Amino acid sequence: MHRKGISRITMAVIIAVIIVIAGVIAALLYTISPAQRPTQTVSPPPITPTTPLAIVITTPTLTTPAFTTPVPTTFEKLLRVSFANVPYLDPAVGSDEASTVYLLNVYDTLVYPLPNGSIIPHLASKWDVSPDGLVWTFYLRQGVKFHSGRELTAYDVDFSLKRLITIGEGYAYLLAPYVDLNNTKVIDKYTIQIALKKPYALFLQALVRLYIVDSELVRAHIKKPGPYGEMGDYGKDWLMSGEKDAGSGPYMLVKYVRGESVTLARFKDYWGQVAPNAPDTVVMLGTTEPTTIRTLIARRELEISDQWQPLENYDAMSKIRGVEIAKIPTAYEFYLMIHTRKPPTDDIHVRKALSYVFDYDTAIKDINPYERRACGPVPSTLIGYNKELGCITRNVTLAMEELKKSKYYGQLDKYPIEFWWIAEVPWEERVALLFKQNAEAIGLKVNVVKKPWLSVVEALSKPETSPNIVSIFVASDFLEAGGMLANRYHSKVAGTWQQNEWLLNSTIDRMIEDAVSTLDLQSRLEKYYEIQKIIFEMYPSIYLYEHTILRAYQAYYVDFPAARGNVAPLLGYDLEFRWIQVYPEKRQELLRAGG
Amino acid sequence: MVKIRYNIVFLKKIYKNYILKRIINILFVLLGLSVLIFIIARVLPGDPARLALGPRAPEEVVQRYREELRLDKPLYIQYIYWLNDVLQGRLGQSLVSFRDVSADITEFLPASLELIIAAAFIDVIGAFTLGILSGKRPSSIIDNAIRIFAYAGIAVPAFVWAIILQLIFAYWLGILPGVGRISDGIPPPPRITGFITIDSLLTGNMLAFSDSLKHLILPAIALAIGPMAQEARILRASLIENISKDYILFMRSRGISENVIYFKYALKPSMIPVVTVMGLDIASLLANAFLVEMIYNWPGLSRYGIIAMLRKDLNAIVGVVLVIGLIYAIANFIVDLILMRIDPRLRHR
Numbered sequence: 027m028h029r030k031g032i033s034r035i036t037m038a039v040i041i042a043v044i045i046v047i048a049g050v051i052a053a054l055l056y057t058i059s060p061a062q063r064p065t066q067t068v069s070p071p072p073i074t075p076t077t078p079l080a081i082v083i084t085t086p087t088l089t090t091p092a093f094t095t096p097v098p099t100t101f102e103k104l105l106r107v108s109f110a111n112v113p114y115l116d117p118a119v120g121s122d123e124a125s126t127v128y129l130l131n132v133y134d135t136l137v138y139p140l141p142n143g144s145i146i147p148h149l150a151s152k153w154d155v156s157p158d159g160l161v162w163t164f165y166l167r168q169g170v171k172f173h174s175g176r177e178l179t180a181y182d183v184d185f186s187l188k189r190l191i192t193i194g195e196g197y198a199y200l201l202a203p204y205v206d207l208n209n210t211k212v213i214d215k216y217t218i219q220i221a222l223k224k225p226y227a228l229f230l231q232a233l234v235r236l237y238i239v240d241s242e243l244v245r246a247h248i249k250k251p252g253p254y255g256e257m258g259d260y261g262k263d264w265l266m267s268g269e270k271d272a273g274s275g276p277y278m279l280v281k282y283v284r285g286e287s288v289t290l291a292r293f294k295d296y297w298g299q300v301a302p303n304a305p306d307t308v309v310m311l312g313t314t315e316p317t318t319i320r321t322l323i324a325r326r327e328l329e330i331s332d333q334w335q336p337l338e339n340y341d342a343m344s345k346i347r348g349v350e351i352a353k354i355p356t357a358y359e360f361y362l363m364i365h366t367r368k369p370p371t372d373d374i375h376v377r378k379a380l381s382y383v384f385d386y387d388t389a390i391k392d393i394n395p396y397e398r399r400a401c402g403p404v405p406s407t408l409i410g411y412n413k414e415l416g417c418i419t420r421n422v423t424l425a426m427e428e429l430k431k432s433k434y435y436g437q438l439d440k441y442p443i444e445f446w447w448i449a450e451v452p453w454e455e456r457v458a459l460l461f462k463q464n465a466e467a468i469g470l471k472v473n474v475v476k477k478p479w480l481s482v483v484e485a486l487s488k489p490e491t492s493p494n495i496v497s498i499f500v501a502s503d504f505l506e507a508g509g510m511l512a513n514r515y516h517s518k519v520a521g522t523w524q525q526n527e528w529l530l531n532s533t534i535d536r537m538i539e540d541a542v543s544t545l546d547l548q549s550r551l552e553k554y555y556e557i558q559k560i561i562f563e564m565y566p567s568i569y570l571y572e573h574t575i576l577r578a579y580q581a582y583y584v585d586f587p588a589a590r591g592n593v594a595p596l597l598g599y600d601l602e603f604r605w606i607q608v609y610p611e612k613r614q615e616l617l618r619a620g621g
Numbered sequence: 622m623v624k625i626r627y628n629i630v631f632l633k634k635i636y637k638n639y640i641l642k643r644i645i646n647i648l649f650v651l652l653g654l655s656v657l658i659f660i661i662a663r664v665l666p667g668d669p670a671r672l673a674l675g676p677r678a679p680e681e682v683v684q685r686y687r688e689e690l691r692l693d694k695p696l697y698i699q700y701i702y703w704l705n706d707v708l709q710g711r712l713g714q715s716l717v718s719f720r721d722v723s724a725d726i727t728e729f730l731p732a733s734l735e736l737i738i739a740a741a742f743i744d745v746i747g748a749f750t751l752g753i754l755s756g757k758r759p760s761s762i763i764d765n766a767i768r769i770f771a772y773a774g775i776a777v778p779a780f781v782w783a784i785i786l787q788l789i790f791a792y793w794l795g796i797l798p799g800v801g802r803i804s805d806g807i808p809p810p811p812r813i814t815g816f817i818t819i820d821s822l823l824t825g826n827m828l829a830f831s832d833s834l835k836h837l838i839l840p841a842i843a844l845a846i847g848p849m850a851q852e853a854r855i856l857r858a859s860l861i862e863n864i865s866k867d868y869i870l871f872m873r874s875r876g877i878s879e880n881v882i883y884f885k886y887a888l889k890p891s892m893i894p895v896v897t898v899m900g901l902d903i904a905s906l907l908a909n910a911f912l913v914e915m916i917y918n919w920p921g922l923s924r925y926g927i928i929a930m931l932r933k934d935l936n937a938i939v940g941v942v943l944v945i946g947l948i949y950a951i952a953n954f955i956v957d958l959i960l961m962r963i964d965p966r967l968r969h970r
Binding site for chain 1: 665666667668671672674675676677678679681682685689718719720725728729784787788791792795799800801802805806915916917918920924925928933
């Protein structure tokens, strides 16, 4: 017979569970939150005005709530930023966003890009170039120290250049086709002569990605045998292991948790200029998971978010007290790349019709409201952008007229247009469907296909497997239009994901090569304008968006210059940590006010 | 004394007849799995060397890397080379970390195991507690409440629980950390076992211990809820079935206490199906942890595995799948041993 009520054993189980839960909660409540622990006071180092870059120092303010009176406490100036991945730590390997940000903060370069697109001295105090443009002589700043304490010399520059080009990965592609290593030589401890195989006007801009390593430190960690002959593995394993860095930049590597994060600390002996409240410690976190990012921002455990959040997450984060969304202009352009050698898009009238029928306004207003309209073959943020071309606007009548001129008119149903969008970027489907709707309104048949990125890359290697249209973002490596033109429309990039147009036009190739080898800026710009005009009139692409990077950031206690647009439109330069300022006391105010 | 001797005889018998057979079995399973996953990983679209070096790396460098990885060789030759490497303790170079996959696995596996062990602990305690409470008083308020929880637990995937828990306890209430294994600013203990909680205890770093424990709670609960709910339901059903059997009626007629009947005579046979499922569930936690580790930025093997798949890191995919396969096989093996211990009939088959 069953007894009624709860038995003693059941009661004991319930009590035991309650005790365990209570114990865990008590233990948790008794542990001190790390964010509330005061840390060592670090006074800002004096500024050494070595670069002619003016820092705009502003104290961030918040207009909405009134907080309690600040208590004069000192906390560590900590900056945490999220990225799509944890960086590669070797300057000859990394070239993705996280790696680039790491490299430009930990390593120095010979030259430095300004927001206005000009290149100024950095490690090189000055340089000169031979009249034929083939020999560049760089005079190095003296007294620059690596994190190891060693002085940086021309031998390190020589070693870094040879190492980058020999390994051939990372940013090597910017320099390898032009630099003549056999004739590059160190003149003296502070002078190096770099020889080029052919004149290259973008050479100085390419040097922005040559990160100088401590050659002695790297040599001491070379593993033999390795793929690079007598240089063994060129110290790749050691640099990638994250044990130490080999740089001289304003930050140095202090901790590398593989797959999770990289922690940097301020290099106190840095030779260059640093903002007074620049962070003492920076954590680069490798996650973009939306809920995680939102949670970290709300808990003030993340100061600047990555750029890969869905729009609704930015909206949600912008509602958190003290958080704002930075809109950072870039030199990325989103193209609908049209195959010019495949029916029916091999006919310029069909391409023109597609350009005129597309509803650009809806694509911006309803799909990507933060993006800016792109109007030509290169983004408007680049020097040499031809603004005379103007923007194509929607004109269905004109589109219809062009279509009637096409040799395919009357049999368009036999030539469906295949439009591929990248499966990993869900919003592209909306662009594709808008395109389909617009094109079908004038009688064109469009098949929208979702394709994984890897399949797209593979298919674009041959003209016969490339689709009629594919939508892709391309970023410029340079501050000038020439780099983008070469990377998009030169025949050398046909067969790569950077060109589905299959232009294969020798005239354009020659013009691009001529432009990027013209040393005189003004004549170079004229050549860029002309090339853009010719390409524009061939209608090989539909120019849709100029990308704006969105980042949620703690505007109440972080001064983020890139949020004011004060940044060179090159990958990674929006996160140059030495110009970002952190006010930990203000963070405490927020935490005290309930987050 | 007699019991100890019996146990020794039992174990000896197991060792002789069973363990060896199962180990050989596991080796064959792993070999088959390695062939399958090796081929699948290599026939996926996309050039892994190009992907590893970036879209703008010069073709000659990519070609050199292909040769280095032996991707230019026929598939069966690649497999023979790979198998030869495996026999020497190497799993091939990762295209993402640029080092041997075995080094990556050694680094990331402890984090996943720590999470899985914590989840398994919660799972076992929770499943038995809920199953017993529910099975003891069928159709009571407690049973109905547990039933609702169990349905929700089974129906909602682990990654949704992960997001819900993160939102409630980290985002809204802010009482538990929502990301990582240890807070910034707390120096992690030196790596001894790779389990931060154990390493901090071993080094007497109580601050790191309590902090890492806090970090474990949410992902472990998120992972444990599903299996816990399922196992609680199985235990309940099994208990109800056994409690109505004749031998229980006989014991009741002999006046044996209800608690003794319940916990000694009804619970033990009821555990058989639960333990079977539990073993597999715990093994599957590693596979289920893929998204949970992503959400909590937990640097474990599952997260490593998902990155490997997204970036077509051939050797890493094979390595991770083999580890998961091995853990499944071992879990199955342990379950069988436990069942043989619980159910004497199995020992004599």
